[in-house]
Amino acid sequence: MGTIPQLSIIKGPTRPLQPNVLHNIFEKVANGPHKSNIALIFQENCQTYEQVDKLSNQFARVIRQAVIENNLQKNHDGDYIVAVNMHPSDSLVIILLSIWKAGCAYLPLDHAFPGQRIEHIIRESRPVMIIFDEDSSFYLNTFKLSVEEISQHGSQQSDASLKENGRLRHSKDDLAVVLYTSGSTGVPKGVRLPHKVILNRLQWQFKRFPYSPTEKVCVFKTALTFVDSIAEIWGPLLNGLTILVVPKALTKDPEKLVNLIDKYQIERLVLVPSLLRSLLLYLGLQVNKDALKSLKLWVCSGETLAVSLAQDFFHYFTRNEYKLCNFYGSTEIMGDVTYHVIESHDDIRNLHKIPIGLPLDNTMIYLLDKDYRPVKAGEVGELFVSGLNLAAGYVNNRDPEKFIENPLAIDPTYSKLFRTGDYARIEKGTLLYEGRTDSQVKIRGHRVDLSEVEKAVNSLKGVDKGVVLCYKPGEMSQALLAFVTTKNLMSEHQIETMLGDKLTNYMIPQVVLVENIPLLVNGKIDRQGLLKMYENTNNNDDSAPEIEISYEGVPSHQLKAAKDLFETVAAVLGRSARNAISVNANFYEIGGNSLNSIFTISRLTEKGYHINIGDFISAIDFGEVLQRMTEDTIIMKQPPSYTMELLKNDHKNSVLDMITTSFYQKADLEQWIISEISVSDYEELMKELWAPLVEKNLSFVARNQTGKICGVALNFDARDEPEVEIKSKLIVIFEFLESIEGPVRDNQLPSGKGKILHSFMMATHSSLTPRENVAVFQYMEDEVLKLAKTRGFAGILTTNTSPLTQQLGCDVYKYQCMLDYQVNQYVSSDGTKPFGMAPDDQRAIVHWKPLM
16 A cells, blocks of 8 residues: 655644733733843943833823824724834833833834835824834824923823723734835835734743743844844843843944843844854954853844855854754744754754754644645645734735635634745755745846746747746846757747747847756756756856857957957856857847947947947847958948938827836836836826927937837927926926936036037837847937037937946947936935935936037
């Protein structure tokens, strides 16, 4: 007889949980034997349990009174939420406790948050008030109290605890904390954590990792906006221990952090693996080999714990009295739902990865397939969590599909499942993390679903099997790859051309032909193996990509130029180069695109070669590029020819389509306010601008040889622009552009009408290939230049926000850079930073091209 296969379900220990709210437990501790113990230490301040209890009672009365007297209402979920934006201090902990005692839940903000994020959180969660130590315009119209005001009013209140029936009440859950986490759509979402969920996590900790008899002081160093802060604060305070509140700046200085831990003989620490690595590096440089020897329990979470890092840990902590733990979880499951403990070097001797371990008390882990059926032990499945560690969903019930009914549950304790979005498998009875399930990645600012691309690849005639993956998502060397086996002889370029009929430009992957698709022992595709094969084929050294270069067929008099050209292309394309670089290779067919073609031409110019963009992009192969680089001749194949037509009413629909596609879907600034604008906003904008654009006779469209409109350039006289009322959020874009262009225009450029041609907007058709895109931009730039000259303008003013147009402006058309501005620093008229979430390297460059 066969054996019944073991399924991938692991259940943690079942332990009774007596429902209670955390502040009631604290009050029992504070009014018992621990009342004289020090509860909080911050810099020179110390507060006893009795003092903390009484102060929080007074503050709770202030909060409750403010809600009642100002008729402050619950939010859509029926919750009384108090947002808190304070630097770490003893006062912060007391405020949090007072919020609970008033019957509310706390929602942490952070001074480091971009204003846009704070506004979104407040707008969605609708807190009854904000308690702050620094005022801000980002708090919108929410009722607010400063810490000083609460302290002042609190001194006049009774320090007795509010009666249960005197506290505010949420409509349904015993909500304690709301934490905002980054959503899969890029829009933060609030996780609702009730008291009983936190209590289940803490009671497991107290049993599995009890405080030792010598453990007197614990640290609160994690940012309040992260879920790990909850256990850092409330774990010790429910056990009569002292919390040392660590200022944020100190956590970034290994020397000061180590000294503080040693001074207070801290015995446990929660940290991300990257901080552990920093501390170990610091310890390795110290003469004092006894540093941190009091720290017996090290808990890593938030990142993958590498085996090599664990080995480094036990090289320093050699005695068997130190524990290194790997915790797994997320905010939605109270931070941690599985754990693995390593107690010595022997525990990791033969491991290829550190397990994420076993579930906590009253928790079940399921590894399920796409039909929500448990996979067999050893197989990879999507990780679902059930039990008492689950949050009560998201604020405003967002993403309900993440918290679903458990079809496998009998016990109501496990009636809900949380979909983590992670893969895992069980090996030797313990869980191993196997990566994310998300199939969405960002390609050039666009969200691309890999499954959609894979479906298109597999639908092609002649394709046997296609697997689409993203190599190093989010990094500079990111590449969208399709590994393909074919039924008959097909080239990679053929397949990519065929995909052009099914996918938009930015979704077309780099095709890699393989003899077969490798499989794991369980029959699943070896995705990591495919990516490793690509990496080994395309690059053997991270710092210097090794790409095949062939000089076969290069005439002797062109060898030096060929070396410069081929090495430049290899350096620019790096890992994205698909085939060998040779005289017969085409730049765009081996991985080139609009932006890196400009980089290539710029670098060649720096080396003394002057090649026209049109010649470069229209060259059939590098042989023709070499001919143009080494001889003063025009290559035979001319660039695509275009014609210019001044703007007229017949062009309106085509122009609107190009403007909308280029700016709404792909623009560098619009992406940061995309949730607040719509396609109709552009229709309204163009409706307002259309008549003046046509009337001024300075704008035009570009048609290709077939007569199709493939580009548009909208221009105004900079001192004769129409006054347009913009009622949509697009006003933010135009206010920003005016804020950086205005000072340049008014103070540094010629005065009077007819002097400055403002190149206002340029857009191309979404169907263009990278080569065509550059060609159309080049054509329109040349036409704007001609137009400006024939109309007698002194020069052209434009602002470029995309890397492509910035590169064209600086290196090809030799515009002068008048201002280089970091966009996330812009503060709009309403006091917010609309582009606050943009990276520091996103720039807006104001360019000027003098013609006289």
